[in-house]
Amino acid sequence: MCARSSRPTPTTRAVETAASRLAVDVSLGAQRIPLSADRVRDLVRRTLLAEHTREAMISVAFVSSREMARLNREHLGHAGPTDVISFALGLAPGPVQASVVGDIYICADVVRKNAARFGVGIREEIARVVVHGTLHTLGYEHPDGDERTGSEMWRKQEEILARVS
Template identity: 35%
Template sequence: MISFNYETDFELADEPKYEAWLSEVIKSEDKTEGEINYIFCDDEYLLQKNIEFLNHDTLTDIISFDYTMGNLISGDIFISVERVKENAADFGVVFDEELRRVMAHGILHYCGYKDKTEEDEKVMREKENEKMALFHVEQ
């Protein structure tokens, strides 16, 4: 079950569409969907989580807490909407695209993908692009 929670005034426009897409992302990796909670927040909220749980005093766009057991994908994914907006502007992409990249990124970590080395980061980017292509935008 995928749920969306909001600690800021942002809300996804079409939760069922995002839920269906994320379920497809999980299936495409031959994993089983467990309980996944997305928590959308602002920089300050996520900074406090970063300090409290990871002892990092830095801004970030995503923090994920992985409760995956075997192939059952579960966890809490905190996303700073403020940071995603800024990153989208910095990368020259639209906000919705960057948000989907970050949302897929959290799931990919649960599937075992890392991003600490250059090679791992390259694989992660390729996987993000592959998973973002599963999201169908109506024209």
């Protein structure tokens, strides 16, 4: 896991029904975002359900530009911060196995800049990267550059966003 030890205690809510067990942790840290932890949690949950995932443990952490740059350098070999990085971690250890386990890191500063650059609202762009990061934890990938917006992953992302917005 890429979580750092000084990470604030996340808020956890497990959504359990007869058909699904979804646990989503959200840590806002010191980051100020215009969405509540409950809304972020709901976006992850609805993305998982849209992809027919019934058991999952997902952690979402909003991090500083500095922390995101460190994660980007150490894990992807890229310089500088990015908007979202996801790690699909496989099955959870212990007596209860989740079909999907993953960590999502989001840098609100980069998301704000991207929202302005793309001419969309900050709430919409945060929702987009939450859905995007969740799809990565499910194994979806996309090409780099301009080709990414024509990918299957991008199409799914935008379909899900249209349903949950």
